Amino acid sequence: MTSPHHNLQADLARNAYVASDELAMALHLSLVLQRPLLLEGPAGVGKTDLAKALAAIKDANLIRLQCYEGLDASQAIYEWNYQRQLLALRASDADTEDAVFSDKYLLKRPLLEAITQGSPPVLLIDEIDRADEAFEAYLLEVLAEGQITVPELGTIKAVSPPMVVLTSNGTRELSDALRRRCLYSYIDYPDRATELAILQARAPGIEAQLATQIIHTVQEIRREDLEKVPGIAEMLDWAAALSGLGINDLSEDLQAVAATMTCLLKTAADCDAVPAEVLARIVGKAA
Amino acid sequence: MRATRFPAQATGPAERLAGFIAHLRMNGVQAGPRETEDGLTALGAINAADPGQARMALKALLVPDHDGWQKFDDLYDAYWFNTGKQRQAEVKADHIRTQSARPTLWQPHLDTETESGTSDQADARPDTGDGEAEGTDGRLIATRTDNLTKRDLRELMDEDSLRAAERAATRLARALRDRRSRRYRAATHGSRLDLRRTLRASLARGGEPLDLYRRHRPDKPLKIVALCDVSGSMTVYARVFLAFIKGLVGADTRTDAYLFHTRLMRVTPALRDTDTLRAAGRLSLMAEGFAGGTDIAGAITQFNQSYAARAADDRTVVLILSDGYCTSPPEHLGAALAKLRRRVHRIVWLNPLKGWRDYEPVAKGIAAAQPYLDAHFPANTIETLGALEQEFFKF
Numbered sequence: 001m002t003s004p005h006h007n008l009q010a011d012l013a014r015n016a017y018v019a020s021d022e023l024a025m026a027l028h029l030s031l032v033l034q035r036p037l038l039l040e041g042p043a044g045v046g047k048t049d050l051a052k053a054l055a056a057i058k059d060a061n062l063i064r065l066q067c068y069e070g071l072d073a074s075q076a077i078y079e080w081n082y083q084r085q086l087l088a089l090r091a092s093d094a095d096t097e098d099a100v101f102s103d104k105y106l107l108k109r110p111l112l113e114a115i116t117q118g119s120p121p122v123l124l125i126d127e128i129d130r131a132d133e134a135f136e137a138y139l140l141e142v143l144a145e146g147q148i149t150v151p152e153l154g155t156i157k158a159v160s161p162p163m164v165v166l167t168s169n170g171t172r173e174l175s176d177a178l179r180r181r182c183l184y185s186y187i188d189y190p191d192r193a194t195e196l197a198i199l200q201a202r203a204p205g206i207e208a209q210l211a212t213q214i215i216h217t218v219q220e221i222r223r224e225d226l227e228k229v230p231g232i233a234e235m236l237d238w239a240a241a242l243s244g245l246g247i248n249d250l251s252e253d254l255q256a257v258a259a260t261m262t263c264l265l266k267t268a269a270d271c272d273a274v275p276a277e278v279l280a281r282i283v284g285k286a287a
Numbered sequence: 288m289r290a291t292r293f294p295a296q297a298t299g300p301a302e303r304l305a306g307f308i309a310h311l312r313m314n315g316v317q318a319g320p321r322e323t324e325d326g327l328t329a330l331g332a333i334n335a336a337d338p339g340q341a342r343m344a345l346k347a348l349l350v351p352d353h354d355g356w357q358k359f360d361d362l363y364d365a366y367w368f369n370t371g372k373q374r375q376a377e378v379k380a381d382h383i384r385t386q387s388a389r390p391t392l393w394q395p396h397l398d399t400e401t402e403s404g405t406s407d408q409a410d411a412r413p414d415t416g417d418g419e420a421e422g423t424d425g426r427l428i429a430t431r432t433d434n435l436t437k438r439d440l441r442e443l444m445d446e447d448s449l450r451a452a453e454r455a456a457t458r459l460a461r462a463l464r465d466r467r468s469r470r471y472r473a474a475t476h477g478s479r480l481d482l483r484r485t486l487r488a489s490l491a492r493g494g495e496p497l498d499l500y501r502r503h504r505p506d507k508p509l510k511i512v513a514l515c516d517v518s519g520s521m522t523v524y525a526r527v528f529l530a531f532i533k534g535l536v537g538a539d540t541r542t543d544a545y546l547f548h549t550r551l552m553r554v555t556p557a558l559r560d561t562d563t564l565r566a567a568g569r570l571s572l573m574a575e576g577f578a579g580g581t582d583i584a585g586a587i588t589q590f591n592q593s594y595a596a597r598a599a600d601d602r603t604v605v606l607i608l609s610d611g612y613c614t615s616p617p618e619h620l621g622a623a624l625a626k627l628r629r630r631v632h633r634i635v636w637l638n639p640l641k642g643w644r645d646y647e648p649v650a651k652g653i654a655a656a657q658p659y660l661d662a663h664f665p666a667n668t669i670e671t672l673g674a675l676e677q678e679f680f681k682f
Contacts, residue, residue, distance in 0.1 A: 186353055
């Protein structure tokens, strides 16, 4: 018996996004209940890509707010376009005070833009853990009420509530208040079969044997003691690099494999942690 | 799997769901009436008769964080499929470790351990000599405490000394707390004007700086992460150190505490628990490995891998309370500490053995660790624990 979340899963798969049952269910519920979806997990497992895939299947705009330390309301919500206001005041002698505080002079930042769209957009709030706690509190209000108050203009209600996806890498504890308002899903590194499916969906041109080898090698490398464990994004980069070099069998050209390791290992210590012998052993097993 | 039989009076999904939420709450997942309501709505949006779907829906809805994500399935089975008891038993069996054969290296300490068993009993009758002075003459009691602080922690097991250790820890945590950044940041109430933002905002007023923005030097307190060794060689110190750690955790909301022997466990929530019985229950799981072997390198590696991203940053002081006897190769310990060193502000090792006369850090473990430590302090008497405060002001 098919259920709505399976349909969603199939839709995502058509957009080259392989979602687990749990993730598809969480996304389905967030759409039905109109609640934000909070995604956590290691870097590079497809948290951000889920929002992109969602925008694609819903044929919606994707509005992205990248969080960083020191992000404030004028960067995330709105700001008045002072220069244009001043010019407008200079140009006309009449009493234009009301005129300059109108939509025309309002610079919409991502959050305001997201709630003023005609059709519901996908709002991606990326790496929320990087923003300050103060901003998190502000966001809470916007997410819960679906409205933004501009003192000079009044309250702007959401025309169509956006589908909100938040991502976090867990560098800071998020507040309980925010967590309670969101649905939660944890995305971990995929298992072998899932990762193979992802590779085949994203890079259909790759031969089956090479794909299996790539997945095996990446899964083994993740088990090594690394500082930055390679995610799916890195795996796809590596696959692209290998097929770009015209390699069809990893065990044939170990030198090229070692040279392309920069796609997977991003620090000097990690490169040392996977020396040529270890790599040869891993690739040898995969073949 | 056998479904739970609910009592006849518990009728309807609403009440059962409310029961489930209460069950989650009892197990440390925060949820309330609002979640019950949402849960019912969510179950309406899916095919609730399919247990798999219901589980996934409730999981997405009720779980607030990664910890909850990991334990939800067990809690779910325990409530809905009546597996609570079996499951708990299984979990316990998982955690029991067979004690590794103790290397001869520890022999002297194992001897002191048995000794302490007797000295423990000796402490039970409160220091015969001062018996009469107790409670009648404040000054005498004071001298007595003074006396106590100089005795090796091995001999101290009574309430007073535990409280003294806790107090020392509280002072220590305070010493680290009051730090200010050197840089100024924007703030609503600050000591100085922020000229840049004030000018920017003056554009809105036609060039008149009407809105005054301010800036201040934000507090940048140091945070403590304490890793306490509770293995066999440390048994005699364990109670005092636990009290010490409890003091650290109690003094500051950001402090994080872990116990380790052959594996590492986060005990911050247990130590913060105001319900003593429940706290004891939470700690008891860990107690199964008490007085077993030590794997300091393994514990630190585990910390690096699973907790460090969240618990440690460049404003963190890591306190390691251990004697440095480690079963894993010393170079592992060095490597693990080197990794930790890059992530945190300071690593401080508190070593009960260091307070002994003629102590030299010759144990291979501690020798390998030495280059990565910012400080290596003795911690064998309450007095030395108290004296750490001065050292910590310098960090």
